[in-house]
Amino acid sequence: MSLDDRLSARFWKAAVRRLAVEINLGWWLSAWLPMAAVVALAGMVAMLQVRWRAGEAAAWVWVGIAAALAVAAVIAWWQARSRFESEAAARVRLEDALGLKARLTSATDGVGPWPEPVPRQSMTWPVSWKWRKPAAVVGCLGSLLVLAWLVPIAGASVARRHVIEKPADARMVEQWIDELRREDLVDERSADEVERKIKELTERPAEEWYEHASLEAAGTLKEQTASEMREMAENVAAAAQAAAALEAMQDSLPAPLREALANQLAAAMQDLERGEFKPAGDLAALLRDLEPADLGQLSPEQLAALAKRLAANRRALAAALANCEGFDLGDVDGWCDACSGCKPCGECAGCKAGKGCLKKCAACGRCQGGRPGRGGITRGRGDAELSFGEENDLGEKRIERIQKPIDVDRAAPDEVLAVVDGEHEVDESAYTGPRAGGGIAGEGDGGSAVQVDALLPAEQSAVRRFFE
Amino acid sequence: MASTSTAPTTDGHALAPLSERQAEAAADSIGRLSAALNAVLFGQERLIEMVIVGLLARGHILLEGLPGLGKTELVKGLSKALALVSKRVQFTPDLLPGDITGNPVLEEVDGKRRFVFQPGPVFANILLADEINRASPKTQSAMLEAMQERRVTVMGQTHPLPAPFFVLATQNPIELEGTYPLPEAQLDRFLFKLDVKSNDVDTLERIVLHREIGVEPAVPQVMDAAELEMLLDHVRRVYMPPTVANYIARLVQATHPGGPHAAGVKFGASPRAALALAAAAKARALCDRRINASYEDVRGVAAAVLRHRVVLDYGARLEGVTTDALVARLLEQVPAQDRPLPASLAAAKV
Numbered sequence: 001m002s003l004d005d006r007l008s009a010r011f012w013k014a015a016v017r018r019l020a021v022e023i024n025l026g027w028w029l030s031a032w033l034p035m036a037a038v039v040a041l042a043g044m045v046a047m048l049q050v051r052w053r054a055g056e057a058a059a060w061v062w063v064g065i066a067a068a069l070a071v072a073a074v075i076a077w078w079q080a081r082s083r084f085e086s087e088a089a090a091r092v093r094l095e096d097a098l099g100l101k102a103r104l105t106s107a108t109d110g111v112g113p114w115p116e117p118v119p120r121q122s123m124t125w126p127v128s129w130k131w132r133k134p135a136a137v138v139g140c141l142g143s144l145l146v147l148a149w150l151v152p153i154a155g156a157s158v159a160r161r162h163v164i165e166k167p168a169d170a171r172m173v174e175q176w177i178d179e180l181r182r183e184d185l186v187d188e189r190s191a192d193e194v195e196r197k198i199k200e201l202t203e204r205p206a207e208e209w210y211e212h213a214s215l216e217a218a219g220t221l222k223e224q225t226a227s228e229m230r231e232m233a234e235n236v237a238a239a240a241q242a243a244a245a246l247e248a249m250q251d252s253l254p255a256p257l258r259e260a261l262a263n264q265l266a267a268a269m270q271d272l273e274r275g276e277f278k279p280a281g282d283l284a285a286l287l288r289d290l291e292p293a294d295l296g297q298l299s300p301e302q303l304a305a306l307a308k309r310l311a312a313n314r315r316a317l318a319a320a321l322a323n324c325e326g327f328d329l330g331d332v333d334g335w336c337d338a339c340s341g342c343k344p345c346g347e348c349a350g351c352k353a354g355k356g357c358l359k360k361c362a363a364c365g366r367c368q369g370g371r372p373g374r375g376g377i378t379r380g381r382g383d384a385e386l387s388f389g390e391e392n393d394l395g396e397k398r399i400e401r402i403q404k405p406i407d408v409d410r411a412a413p414d415e416v417l418a419v420v421d422g423e424h425e426v427d428e429s430a431y432t433g434p435r436a437g438g439g440i441a442g443e444g445d446g447g448s449a450v451q452v453d454a455l456l457p458a459e460q461s462a463v464r465r466f467f468e
Numbered sequence: 469m470a471s472t473s474t475a476p477t478t479d480g481h482a483l484a485p486l487s488e489r490q491a492e493a494a495a496d497s498i499g500r501l502s503a504a505l506n507a508v509l510f511g512q513e514r515l516i517e518m519v520i521v522g523l524l525a526r527g528h529i530l531l532e533g534l535p536g537l538g539k540t541e542l543v544k545g546l547s548k549a550l551a552l553v554s555k556r557v558q559f560t561p562d563l564l565p566g567d568i569t570g571n572p573v574l575e576e577v578d579g580k581r582r583f584v585f586q587p588g589p590v591f592a593n594i595l596l597a598d599e600i601n602r603a604s605p606k607t608q609s610a611m612l613e614a615m616q617e618r619r620v621t622v623m624g625q626t627h628p629l630p631a632p633f634f635v636l637a638t639q640n641p642i643e644l645e646g647t648y649p650l651p652e653a654q655l656d657r658f659l660f661k662l663d664v665k666s667n668d669v670d671t672l673e674r675i676v677l678h679r680e681i682g683v684e685p686a687v688p689q690v691m692d693a694a695e696l697e698m699l700l701d702h703v704r705r706v707y708m709p710p711t712v713a714n715y716i717a718r719l720v721q722a723t724h725p726g727g728p729h730a731a732g733v734k735f736g737a738s739p740r741a742a743l744a745l746a747a748a749a750k751a752r753a754l755c756d757r758r759i760n761a762s763y764e765d766v767r768g769v770a771a772a773v774l775r776h777r778v779v780l781d782y783g784a785r786l787e788g789v790t791t792d793a794l795v796a797r798l799l800e801q802v803p804a805q806d807r808p809l810p811a812s813l814a815a816a817k818v
Contacts, residue, residue: 026810089807092711096804097816101753101762102709111485111707112759127813134812 008114012094012104019126020090026129027083032076033137039068040141047148058149065145097126164206168326169218170198173225176324180229180277183320185313187278197221226327232277233317239268240314243307247300283313486705486759494702495757498524500690501549508545508685509538510678511671517755518662518772519546519636524703524751527659527744528615528635530600530650530776537664539638541685543596546636548687550696552593553630559603561646565610569620570627585622590614593630593693597637601647608654611635615657632696652735652779659744660769661776699754706750707760715763715804716745719770722802723778723794729801732784733794737777744773763804771795 043065051058085093088105095104100115107114165171177194180186201209201218208214242265246258269287272279279287286309298306321327455463498520505516515531519542522529531539540556547554557568570588574581589595590611600608614620615635619628637658639650655661667675679685691699722729724736749765756765775791784794809815 023809023813026813029812030810083808083810085807088711089805093805093807096763099764101756101758101764102712102760103758103762105709105711106707106760109707109709111709112488124816126816127809128816130812130814 005113008117009107011117012107012114015123016087016091016094016104019094020085020087022127022129023090023093024080024084026127027080027085028073028076029134031080032073033134035072035076036069037137037141039065039072040145043068044144044148047145048151048153051148051153062149093126097124164209166202167209167215167218169215169222170201172324172326173218173222174198176225176229176327179320179323183316184281185279185317185320186232187280187284190277193276194221194225222326228276229321229324229327231275232272232279233321235268235272235275236279236310236314236317239265239272240307240310242268243303243310246298247303247307279313283309483705485707486702486754488759490702491706491754491757491759494699494754497691497695497699498755504549504687504690505542505545508687509542510674511667512538512542512664515662515664516542518660518769521748521751521755521769522660522662522772523632523634524699524754525659525744525747526632526634526700526703527747528637528657530655530658530661531636531638531664532641532661533638533664534642534666535640537666539636539664540596540598543594543636544684545687547594549690550593551689551692552632552696554594554596555589555592556596556598557589558598559600559607561602561604561648563603563607565607566622568607568610569614569622572623583623585625585627587627588620590620591627591629593632593634595633595635597635599640600637601639601650603648605648605651608648608650612654612657615654632693632700652777655776656738656740658776659748660772662772703747703751703754706753706758708746708750709760709762711804712749712761712763712766713746715802716742716749716766718806719766719798719802720745720774722798723774725781729798730794732780732787732789733778734781735779737774741773741777745769748773767799770799774798 043061046064047058047061050061088108091104091108094100095102098118103112103115106112166174173194177186177191177198181188181191198221201214201221204214242261246261246265269290273287278284286306290306502516502520505520506513509516519529523546531542533539543554543556546552557563566588568588568590570586570591572583573586575584577584597611600611614629614633618631618633619626621627635658639647720737720739720742721727723733723741724730725733730736745766746761748769749761752765752768753759753761771792774795778791778794780789780791780794803815
């Protein structure tokens, strides 16, 4: 075999192999595409599911899809191999398409030389790809997968949280506890106890949160927590007020009064200790260190420090409670927003008699150891100052007013908006058809038979016979 | 390049493979013969090519065409160019078998009377059976043995015909009254059935200018019987690839009724048709200077081989379907490679 013949043989054998591979690839593709479609659709569903349940695991879905496609490729090859074209068959196809007059087969059989190689560009290749359909299928499936990967989707947990909100009372209590905890005003165990109760409520199925019993429980928890917070505020206010009085009138105070104030301070601090909401931080440590019996023996410096600490705690508590949505502190003795703790003057008769300051507070100018109208720690509450405003201003944002008789905006779909009695306007003088003249027995109505009863039986039978 | 493999045989004996040089030389000889015949018969190049292919394939040829188109001239020219003995028999209804095969004649030899066989016109290299369908079936059947076995048996004695022996029969497609259509068995003996087409104006003009009634054109001898025998031997040695043989088999099988491509067919082609296709394809390949037969060769001779072997049913004939149209449809629908392609691939238009 000459060199040229060897080159020709190599060229044609490569061409035959290429054709066989191309055809076999087509068979493999026709077996693989349906499987790939199934895998892609399943992958799309899996992608959406995984993204919905656990978004960070979505990348693994791609790995799974790739693995499934690879397995499908192997199965497709196994299925399609019975249809694969041998090189001999591809050779026939090639030589027939190129008009080589069976010279490739003959040369392969050792008869005659191999034909001269044909330039690729001038070669009529026996088969051509119909890419449109496979490409469209692959493109659609890829698009579906990418769509499933990119389409915005809420996670299942987020969706669940958004679907059913906790009852408003429970949310309020949570917010109160958070507020107190952020300001370090309440002892951790007290806060944890409340949170445990909230958790007990919310551990029930979300569908049951709005049942009557659950709402009742949440409301009770809210009232109980509010009551405890109010009690803590009263105790803090009472302790702060007593400490301030002791500090201000330490020397001038008679011994019985001083002892009464010390007892009041001790009682308030004991109530703080016993309350459901216990103070947190250094105030709690201070309360633990102080013996109620020793309160009367405190040095001026110690008393000043205690008063200062209690006043600071009261201010912080006031600020925190002010941020608690839905919480109403109510009337608490010694609670003044303006001066953050009014001090008795120590000079008036009331102070000297131990019956409370009779002068107005120098800081706020309104109270005497309390809110306006209060006469001091022993006088109880007085009348609050009256204020003028709109009669219909009920202290809320929304102003109520009488609804209009017909409010179209609020009308229900089947609601009758109005019923009006009326009559049609009838023209009495209009022509209503012939009434008289011309021998017409009755009034003419369109479509009515005019002769029904106008014929005698004999005439009727004559007419019937005629038409028969 | 010299071939190294042995060409398949038809008789069980290995034939020496044909070399390209031998194929070239044979094609040159065939070309000379073709040129000589084209000088005799104008405008019938395709007919001459098919007649030569038929001769090289050792086949008999049935020519169908109107009178005066040069069928006899072609046979005469062929015999002259090949320096072969040719005889012409005008078939008529009263023609007897003995008029063709020959008769024993009572002669006196050495004082004794005995029958001596007088060979008929069939004893020639080329026999022109003119209007063969006008003879009675009995006479037509007398041709069967001669055509198939290349011998004649008269009164128990078998007489071999001279080699080579070819029958070129003609039949007239018109004036069918009083004719005896050839039976299928006899039609099957003919390798080709060729339609002799009418001449166009240019050809007629050439005939008018170069021919004269009563004057036969001079035809040079281009080869002798030995050379013709060598060509016939070369044809046998042309390689028939198995894939081409498979194509022939599928093509013949497709003519059988019941197949997807044979609507309107009553009887399909016989195995003899497959052999005829193979032999004719080889001959055509040699004419084309090739040492192997190809799908193109099969397609080139398919109509001539199959048109008289496929019998259409009554419905198809009523609809005007012809065997030529059927064969053309088969050639379109039966590809060289019948394995299907995947849906994502399309076969190129060749």
